[in-house]
Amino acid sequence: YDVETLDTAIVETVKKNGHESCYIRPIIFRGAGALGLEGRERTKTETVIFTMEWGRYLGAEAIENGVDVQISSFRRMAPDTHMSLVKAGGNYVNSQFVSMEAHDNGFQEGIALDVNGYVSEGAGENIFVVLNGVVYTPGAWSSILMGITRDSVLKLLEDQGVEVRYQPVAREMLYMADEIFFTGTAAEVTPVRAVDRIEVGAGKRGPITEAVQAEFFAITAGEKPDKH
DSSP: OHHHHHHHHHHHHHHHHHHOEEEEEEEEEEEEEESOOOTTTTTEEEEEEEEEOOOOOOOTTTTHHHEEEEOSSSSSOOOSOOOSSOOOGHHHHHHHHHHHHHHHOOOSSEEEEEETTTTEESSEEEEEEEEEEEEEEEOEEEEGOOOHHHHHHHHHHHHHHHOOOOOOOOHHHHHOSEEEEEEEETTEEEEEEEEETETTTTSSSSSSHHHHHHHHHHHHHHSOOOOO
């Protein structure tokens, strides 16, 4: 299917399910066919679209109060193992381990390091670190997903005149940070309150996070046009 066909099908699915606000998940996968690992020519590609009301992914209070997270013992895949830049279902097995470990240890989410020990991303979110008025975020070399919400927030930060640096983020920067926030389709823009039980800044949502949230939610609620 081409992009326009998929877009039309998504809009129709939202309409038929009667959603005013919802999470949308299209899935494209290889269906029934030849067994084995090489199925490109002998297995049909299937497409499914579903929509659902999800609410706040990291909890109803997370947007304002933030979440407590831990550094996971599970690393993100090396660049010569999986294709980390692709939104592929198989990559989420790694994310599940990160998230389950965090929940078992009493945290709301986990943060994975990359193969070199630098910060990669959350189990299902990109990460932004604010230190001395500058925003730091890992680049593609840290096995991150190049998220759509991440891209939107980068544009908002540019509009607000905030300096953004793309560089490897050392683990200890999370402990030194003034602010940290997650971005993602489900997580939206969620502040991080503490990492490994060490408070981030004042232990609450910071001014840069709040400014990004205000702009982001105004656009997604249709209260303000998205010039990008």
